Amino acid sequence: MTDFLVINRPKSKSEIRRHLKKQTLNFIAGGGEVEIIPRGSSAHDIGEEPVWLKNRVFVDPATKRTPIPEVIKAMEERRLLMRKNKSEKKFCNTRSKQKIIYDDFGEPLRKIWIDE
Numbered sequence: 001m002t003d004f005l006v007i008n009r010p011k012s013k014s015e016i017r018r019h020l021k022k023q024t025l026n027f028i029a030g031g032g033e034v035e036i037i038p039r040g041s042s043a044h045d046i047g048e049e050p051v052w053l054k055n056r057v058f059v060d061p062a063t064k065r066t067p068i069p070e071v072i073k074a075m076e077e078r079r080l081l082m083r084k085n086k087s088e089k090k091f092c093n094t095r096s097k098q099k100i101i102y103d104d105f106g107e108p109l110r111k112i113w114i115d116e
Contacts, residue, residue, distance in 0.1 A: 011019075028034065094115045101109045 024034075096113045097116055099112050099114050101112060103109050
């Protein structure tokens, strides 16, 4: 028994048009009406302000927040510890230098970094 992979091909434009026409005829046969809208009309009212103006972010008054001192203290301690660790790493007296490794024939093989 052989297994075949079934791939659905995309619908052509003519098939999509036939399907839309069939749906439209079924809608009309079921008692629906198609309203003809004149060209150039818009769904937005002329006097209405745009949608992007309606979404105002900072209009509401500021809400009171409940302070959580133990959480803030833990965050501050963690931040200070991270700063301390960074400062310790910065003041190392070692400097890195790039060194080229050569083969027996004097051709460069690779570059490595060494600490002085």
